[in-house]
Amino acid sequence: MTELDDLIKHLSMLPSVGPKSASRIAFFLVGSQKGFNESLSRLIGEIKEKVFPCPICGSYSETSPCPICSDPGRDQSLLCIVEQPQDVLTIQSIGAYNGLFHVLGGTLNPLEGIGADKLNIRSLVERVEKGSFKEIIFATNPTEEGDTTALYIKRLLERKGDFIFSRLASGIPIGGDLGFASRNTLMRSLRGRTTF
Amino acid sequence: MRFLCVGIKDFRNLKTDVIETDFDQVVLHGRNGQGKTSFLEALYTLCYGASFRTENPKDMVCHGKEGFQLWSLIQDSAGFQRKIQLSVVGSKRSLSIDSRPVYDRKDLIFLLPCIIFSYDDIMIIRGEPDQRRDFFDRMLLTLDMEYLDDLRVYKKTLKQRNALLKQEKPDMDLFVVYDMKLAQSGSRLMKSRAAAIETFSKGFSELYGTIADDKRKIEIVYRPSWNCLDEDEIRSVLESSLQRDLYLSTTTTGIHRDRIIINDQDGLFINTASTGQMRLASLCLRSAQAQYFKTKTGLDPVMLLDDVLLELDSGKRALFLDKLNLKGQAFYTFLPEEKYFSGKKEGRCYYEVEDGSLKRMENGSQV
Numbered sequence: 001m002t003e004l005d006d007l008i009k010h011l012s013m014l015p016s017v018g019p020k021s022a023s024r025i026a027f028f029l030v031g032s033q034k035g036f037n038e039s040l041s042r043l044i045g046e047i048k049e050k051v052f053p054c055p056i057c058g059s060y061s062e063t064s065p066c067p068i069c070s071d072p073g074r075d076q077s078l079l080c081i082v083e084q085p086q087d088v089l090t091i092q093s094i095g096a097y098n099g100l101f102h103v104l105g106g107t108l109n110p111l112e113g114i115g116a117d118k119l120n121i122r123s124l125v126e127r128v129e130k131g132s133f134k135e136i137i138f139a140t141n142p143t144e145e146g147d148t149t150a151l152y153i154k155r156l157l158e159r160k161g162d163f164i165f166s167r168l169a170s171g172i173p174i175g176g177d178l179g180f181a182s183r184n185t186l187m188r189s190l191r192g193r194t195t196f
Numbered sequence: 197m198r199f200l201c202v203g204i205k206d207f208r209n210l211k212t213d214v215i216e217t218d219f220d221q222v223v224l225h226g227r228n229g230q231g232k233t234s235f236l237e238a239l240y241t242l243c244y245g246a247s248f249r250t251e252n253p254k255d256m257v258c259h260g261k262e263g264f265q266l267w268s269l270i271q272d273s274a275g276f277q278r279k280i281q282l283s284v285v286g287s288k289r290s291l292s293i294d295s296r297p298v299y300d301r302k303d304l305i306f307l308l309p310c311i312i313f314s315y316d317d318i319m320i321i322r323g324e325p326d327q328r329r330d331f332f333d334r335m336l337l338t339l340d341m342e343y344l345d346d347l348r349v350y351k352k353t354l355k356q357r358n359a360l361l362k363q364e365k366p367d368m369d370l371f372v373v374y375d376m377k378l379a380q381s382g383s384r385l386m387k388s389r390a391a392a393i394e395t396f397s398k399g400f401s402e403l404y405g406t407i408a409d410d411k412r413k414i415e416i417v418y419r420p421s422w423n424c425l426d427e428d429e430i431r432s433v434l435e436s437s438l439q440r441d442l443y444l445s446t447t448t449t450g451i452h453r454d455r456i457i458i459n460d461q462d463g464l465f466i467n468t469a470s471t472g473q474m475r476l477a478s479l480c481l482r483s484a485q486a487q488y489f490k491t492k493t494g495l496d497p498v499m500l501l502d503d504v505l506l507e508l509d510s511g512k513r514a515l516f517l518d519k520l521n522l523k524g525q526a527f528y529t530f531l532p533e534e535k536y537f538s539g540k541k542e543g544r545c546y547y548e549v550e551d552g553s554l555k556r557m558e559n560g561s562q563v
Contacts, residue, residue: 108370109356110356110357110359110360110363110366110370111355111356111359115363115367115370116367116369116370144349144352144353144356147377148353148356148370148373148374148377151373151376151377152369152370152373155369155372155373156369182300182302182303183302183303183306183341184300184302184303184341184345187341187342187345188345191342
C-alpha cells in the first residue's frame with residue numbers, strides 16, 4: 001500500500017466521508033500550499049489534549065468546567081438533555097436558550113449493548129439531585145432510541161423531585177407548506193398537535 | 197394509476213430493456229423460468245421498494261453483476277406523470293421520485309399501490325400464523341400511515357425488549373419503558389386489525405361462497421394475544437409475564453403473537469379443505485384485498501396476477517374475473533399453451549417472454 005492509499009483509507013474512516021471524498025481530500029492535501037498540512041496535522045494531533053469532556057455536563061470544552069457550566073448568568077433552573085456534544089453547539093447557535101445542558105453521549109440501545117451504564121445517566125441523576133432545576137427539557141433525537149432514552153430518564157428523575165418535563169416539538173417547519181410536508185411529518189404533527 | 201413504461205437493468209434474469217406498459221391489460225406469455233414472475237417482481241419492487249419474493253435486495257441482482265436498476269414512468273391517482281427510480285448496488289438501496297431522493301419507503305408506497313396474486317399465496321391459508329398476520333399488516337399499511345408508523349415502532353421496540361431479555365443483568369426500569377411503548381403502539385394496532393378483519397371477513401366470505409361452489413360458510417376470526425385494549429391493562433399483562441419472558445428470553449405476549457384463523461362452521465378450514473379449495477380461498481383473499489382497498493380509498497390498485505388462473509376451470513375463471521371487477525391496470529402471466537386471453541382487444545397488450553426478453557406481440561393467439 002502506498003502512502004496515498006493509506007491516507008485515503010484513514011480519511012474514509014471519518015464520518016460522512018466515503019472513498020471518493022477521501023480521495024478528493026487526499027489529492028487536495030498533496031497539492032496544498034506549503035505549511036497547510038503541517039498546521040492541520042498539528043491541530044489534529046493536539047485536539048484530544050486541548051479539547052475534552054466537561055466533568056459536569058459532558059460537552060466538549062477547553063476549560064474545566066466548560067464556559068456554559070461556569071457561567072452564573074445562565075438560568076440554573078433549566079436543564080436541556082442532549083445526545084451528543086455537537087447538539088449543544090446546535091442549540092447554542094440559535095441564541096434562544098439560556099439554561100444549562102447535559103450530554104448523554106448516546107442513546108439506550110440493548111441491541112447494540114448500550115445500557116444506562118455506558119451513558120452519562122448516573123451523573124445526570126446526581127446533578128439533578130444536587131441542583132436547583134425546575135424544568136428538564138429532553139432534546140434527544142425524535143427516533144425510537146431517542147424517545148426511549150427520554151422516557152427512561154424521565155422515569156428516573158420523577159423519583160427525585162417535582163420537575164416540569166418537556167420535549168422538543170416536532171412537525172411542520174416554520175414557513176413550510178403543508179403541500180410539501182412528507183406524510184410522516186404531517187401525521188406526527190397531527191398526533192402531537194397543541195391547543196391554540 | 198398505472199405503469200406507463202418500465203426500464204430494467206441487471207434485474208434477475210431480465211435483459212436490459214424499456215418496456216411499454218401503458219395498457220389496461222398486459223399479458224405475458226412464456227415457459228417457466230423465462231422471466232415472467234421476475235417482471236412482476238420488478239413492478240412490485242417499484243411500487244413498494246421491496247420484493248414479495250425475498251427480503252434481501254441482493255437476491256434480485258443479475259448473476260455476476262454488482263447491482264440492478266429499475267425505473268418507471270407512472271401515472272399517479274391524480275393523473276400526473278411521475279418518475280420512480282430504484283437502484284441497488286451491494287447493500288445500498290437508492291430511491292428517488294421525480295429525481296428527488298427518497299430516504300424512507302413510506303413516501304413511495306402510497307404512490308402506486310399494487311396487489312400481487314402469487315402461486316405461493318396458498319401459504320397465507322395453510323401456513324403459520326405469521327403469514328396471515330403479515331398479509332393483513334401489508335394490506336393495512338398501504339392504507340394507513342399511522343398503522344405503518346405504529347407497526348414500525350412496535351417491531352423496533354420488540355427487538356430491543358427481546359435483546360434486553362437476553363442480557364445477564366437487564367435494567368428493569370427499561371422494561372417499564374418498553375412495555376409502555378409496546379402497549380401504546382400495540383393497542384392501536386389491535387384496534388385497526390380487529391376493525392379491518394371484521395369488514396374484510398364479510399367480503400372474503402361472500403367471494404368464496406360465490407366462486408367456490410362450496411356450501412361451507414367460511415370466515416376470518418381475529419384472536420388477539422392480549423385480551424384487552426386499554427394501555428394500562430396491557431402494561432399489567434406485560435408486567436405479569438415478565439418472569440416467563442426472562443426465562444424464555446423472548447416476549448411471549450403481544451400483537452406479534454396474534455392469531456388470525458380461517459374457520460368454517462365445523463372448525464379450522466384447513467382441516468377439511470382440499471388443496472384446490474385452499475388455493476381458491478387464497479385467490480379470494482387477494483380479491484377481497486383489492487375490494488377492501490377500493491372501498492377505503494376509492495382507487496383501483498394495479499393488479500399483478502402471476503399464474504393464478506392456472507388451476508381454475510373455465511366457469512370459475514370467468515366468475516373469478518367477473519368478481520375481481522378489474523377497472524385499473526392488470527398484468528397477467530400465462531404459460532404458452534394457456535389461451536385465456538387471445539385476440540385483439542383495445543387496451544390489451546401481449547408480450548412473449550423468453551430468456552429474459554420481452555417481445556411485443558401483435559396478437560395473443562400468435563404466441
